[in-house]
Amino acid sequence: MKLIIAYIQQERLDHVVESLTKADLHRLSVTHALGCGAQLGHSETYRGARKRVNLLKKIRLEIAVNDDFEQRAVETIIGACRTGKIGDGKIFVLELPRCIRIRTGEEGAEAIG
Amino acid sequence: MKNVAWLLGAAVVALSWAVPDLAMAAEGEAAPTAADALFVANNVWMLLATFLVFIMHLGFSTLEIGLTRSKNTVNILFKNLLIVAIGLLTYALIGFALMYPGESFAGGYFGFAGMGLRPPANGMTIEYASGGYTYWTDFLFQGMFAATAATIVSGAVAERIKLSSFLVFSAIFVSMVYPVVGMWKWGGGWLEARGFHDFAGSTLVHSVGGWGALAGIIVLGPRMGRYVDETIRPIPGHSMPMATVGVFLLWFGWYGFNGGSVLSASPADISLVCVTTSLAAAAGVVTAAGTSWFVQKQPDLSMALNGALAGLVGITAGADVVTPTEAIVIGAIAGVVVVCSVIGLDKARLDDPVGAVSVHLVCGIWGTLAVGLFGEGKDFMEQLVGVGATALFCFPIAYGLMRGLSATIGLRVSEEEERQGLDQGEHGMESYAGFQIINP
Numbered sequence: 001m002k003l004i005i006a007y008i009q010q011e012r013l014d015h016v017v018e019s020l021t022k023a024d025l026h027r028l029s030v031t032h033a034l035g036c037g038a039q040l041g042h043s044e045t046y047r048g049a050r051k052r053v054n055l056l057k058k059i060r061l062e063i064a065v066n067d068d069f070e071q072r073a074v075e076t077i078i079g080a081c082r083t084g085k086i087g088d089g090k091i092f093v094l095e096l097p098r099c100i101r102i103r104t105g106e107e108g109a110e111a112i113g
Numbered sequence: 114m115k116n117v118a119w120l121l122g123a124a125v126v127a128l129s130w131a132v133p134d135l136a137m138a139a140e141g142e143a144a145p146t147a148a149d150a151l152f153v154a155n156n157v158w159m160l161l162a163t164f165l166v167f168i169m170h171l172g173f174s175t176l177e178i179g180l181t182r183s184k185n186t187v188n189i190l191f192k193n194l195l196i197v198a199i200g201l202l203t204y205a206l207i208g209f210a211l212m213y214p215g216e217s218f219a220g221g222y223f224g225f226a227g228m229g230l231r232p233p234a235n236g237m238t239i240e241y242a243s244g245g246y247t248y249w250t251d252f253l254f255q256g257m258f259a260a261t262a263a264t265i266v267s268g269a270v271a272e273r274i275k276l277s278s279f280l281v282f283s284a285i286f287v288s289m290v291y292p293v294v295g296m297w298k299w300g301g302g303w304l305e306a307r308g309f310h311d312f313a314g315s316t317l318v319h320s321v322g323g324w325g326a327l328a329g330i331i332v333l334g335p336r337m338g339r340y341v342d343e344t345i346r347p348i349p350g351h352s353m354p355m356a357t358v359g360v361f362l363l364w365f366g367w368y369g370f371n372g373g374s375v376l377s378a379s380p381a382d383i384s385l386v387c388v389t390t391s392l393a394a395a396a397g398v399v400t401a402a403g404t405s406w407f408v409q410k411q412p413d414l415s416m417a418l419n420g421a422l423a424g425l426v427g428i429t430a431g432a433d434v435v436t437p438t439e440a441i442v443i444g445a446i447a448g449v450v451v452v453c454s455v456i457g458l459d460k461a462r463l464d465d466p467v468g469a470v471s472v473h474l475v476c477g478i479w480g481t482l483a484v485g486l487f488g489e490g491k492d493f494m495e496q497l498v499g500v501g502a503t504a505l506f507c508f509p510i511a512y513g514l515m516r517g518l519s520a521t522i523g524l525r526v527s528e529e530e531e532r533q534g535l536d537q538g539e540h541g542m543e544s545y546a547g548f549q550i551i552n553p
Contacts, residue, residue: 045409046347047416047468048456 001096001112002070006061007035008081008089013059016080023076025063027112033060039087058089064096066109152244158378159246159254165369166257168362170197170264176359177268178544180350180415180467184534185272186544192267192276196283200260203288205230208259209252211292213300220306224296245377254373258318259295261370263287265322268467270329272336272348275526276539278518282511286325290510294321294503309499310491312386313374315430315480316503323474324504326465328511332519335464337531345459348466353414360418364394367425371432386432390425393432393444397424400448408452415468416452422472423451427480434488443483447476 008016013030020028034055041054065073074091082088101111174193178186200208207228214224235241236248246254263283270279295317297304304311311317339346350356371390375382401420405413424444428435435443454471465471481500485493518524525531530538537543 044347044349045411045413046349047413048405048409048452048459049345049347051347051349 001099001108002065002067003094003096004061004063004065004070004073004077004091005094006063006077006081006089006091007033007058008061008077009087010057010059012081012089016061016077019076019080020063020073023072025065025069025073025076027063029062031060031062033058037087037090056087064099064112066112148239148244152239155244155377156246156250158383159250159373159376162369162373163250163254163257165366166254166261166373167197167366169257169261169366169370172359172362172364172366173261173264173268174359175355176363176418177271177467179352179354179356179359180268181271182348182534183351183544184536186351186536187540187542188276188535189267189271190544191540192279192283193264195280196263196267196287197260199280199284200263200287201256203284204256204259204292205252206288208288208292209255211289212255212259212295213251214296216301218296219301221302222297223293224300224302242376255295258314258370259287259291262291262318262322263325265319265469265473266325266329269326269465269469270333271466272535273333273525273531274329275523276535278522278524281522282325282329282514282518285514286511290325290507291318291321294506297502298499304499304502307495307498308492309495310434310484310488311430311481311499312433312484313371313429315426315477316499319426319429319473319477320481320500320503321507323470323472323477324507325511326469327463327474328508328515330463330465330470332512332515333525335462336466337528339464340462350415350466356415356418360421364421364425367394367429371429375433382433388437389428389432389435389440392437393424393428393440393447394421395424396441396444397421397427397448397451400445401452402448404449404452408456416455419451419455419468419472420448423447423476426473426476427483429477430480431484431488431491434484434491436487439487443480443487446483447479450479451476 017028017030020026035058036054036056039056041052041056044051044053061077063073070093074093077091098107099111100107104111170193174190177189177193181189207225209230210226210228211224214226218224230252232248233241238247241248242251263286266283266286267279292300296302298309298311298317299305336348339348367390368387371386372383375386397420398417399420401423402412402417405416409416424447427443427447428440431443432440451468451471454475455465455468458465458470463470478500482493482496484491485496515524526535526538
């Protein structure tokens, strides 16, 4: 089992969820995130003074998958989020040692799917 | 005018015929005259204007919370609510009697008519104010004004002042400083005798509050993290929608603030005043938006909002004596002045989160002087005397009060409380409980 964590641009969220659904990946979590990377932030102006904003608003996706779905998930996220510009985001894939469904107590591959 | 009086007279007669109680009262006394009908209409307009001034307090509240951080919202709302209450109570207790002490103090510097509300024998009749309003209306209208002067200070000192110290300051300022300056002009004092003109209070309300605000930000110092090393770091407000609601409410309320200052429903006067008020506000918006667009490269909503208020404060002194064209000029200049003042104060490291000093003090002075430039038969030097006297009286007292509070009960919250937010520190409460993960 793998845990896929992806940081993506806010405006790609609808598109990526749609693409994942089409690829038969229906289970995911989404949270707001602030982060800085190659984009190096931007500057805003407020009441005559400039403000550097280093932490930009991003979306964090979490998808737990069985091993055979890993590559498909990664490709789908890339397909939906790649624009070729700095700031498209990053994907991290982690080993997932255990997964339990609270309702039934099922574990492992059964619980993920 | 005659037609209106006739129509209203007819309406009152019709009403007294339809309502048995009124009809009986009318039978016992003389039949209502056109003058009685006009008195009713005037008094209703004055009460309506009073209610409009009241709603300005909601405008101040939402403007201030919009331009500050969410972690201080409860504290700001608390202050704004308490000021209205303290302002009205102290005005009933001593303020009204200090501001309108009566003819025996005419031309003076100070007068007092005695504690509490004391309606004279003719207080509910046409004789009280030439048929403009009753004694009770008079008190309530002026009491709402008094509370606005104290509210102006609230925004400038927001996000760092201790609640208790602020309340003590406001109570003293609104009950003793505001009414004394008001008496000089509106209470028939020495400025009135010299021919100083301040129709609805560019100086008497806005500059008075503005001097208090300036003293406050000087003694308090800037918010933490506002000026670091050589850089100016803006602290963006947390809700532009709230700030916008506030400015629309203030503009709406200003029709009562200026329109009511005619002190009757005289059609020619209130309609001119509402026109000059509207045009000055509109001109202020346009020039403030343009100036911020030019200076900041992008149009800043908060500056355009300040521009509306700048135009309104600017026209307040002369709304009854200038032409619509002159009103546009006054408002337009106020709109440029307010943006330059906000940026200038920032350069001087005077931290005013909502621009209260720029809007109320700087544009209040401009509006008062503008009467000397545009108002027919108005003397520029007398306007200058009024501005100067207000400065010399209000600023030292406000500064002394702030320093006194700072040395005794303390003026500023602790660094830790400022970081955490005054909502937690002063009230143990959150403004948007359950909505936000991060509250920077």
